[in-house]
Amino acid sequence: xHNSETNxxxxxxxxEEEVRAAISCLKKNKAPGLDGLSPTxxxxxxxxxxxxxxxxxxxxxxxxxxxxxxxxxAIKPIxxxxxxxxxxxxRGI
Numbered sequence: 001x002h003n004s005e006t007n008x009x010x011x012x013x014x015x016e017e018e019v020r021a022a023i024s025c026l027k028k029n030k031a032p033g034l035d036g037l038s039p040t041x042x043x044x045x046x047x048x049x050x051x052x053x054x055x056x057x058x059x060x061x062x063x064x065x066x067x068x069x070x071x072x073x074a075i076k077p078i079x080x081x082x083x084x085x086x087x088x089x090x091r092g093i
Contacts, residue, residue: 014061016054023050034069 026039045053060066077090 013058014054016050019050019054019057034072034074 023042023045026042028040028043030039032038032041075092077087078093080089080091082089
C-alpha cells in the first residue's frame with residue numbers, strides 16, 4: 001500500500017554534514033565492502049569528495065535507482081567450537 005504522506009526527517013535531502021558524521025562513525029580497522037573501499041579510505045575524503053558523495057546519494061534517492069551491488073553482501077562463516085558439521089557452531093563475518 002502506497003502512503004502519500006511524507007516524513008520530513010526521512011524525505012529531506014541528505015546534507016554534507018550528515019555524510020561527514022556518518023564517515024566519522026566508521027571504525028578504521030574493519031574490512032572493506034564489495035567495492036574494495038575500506039573505512040579508512042572514506043575517512044580520507046576531502047571536501048570535494050564529500051560534496052560529490054552527497055550529490056550522488058541525493059540523486060539516487062530522488063530517482064529511486066541504486067546499484068545492484070548495494071543489495072549484495074558477502075558472509076564468511078567462522079568456526080566457533082563444537083561439532084564442525086553443525087551450522088550453529090559458526091558465526092558469519
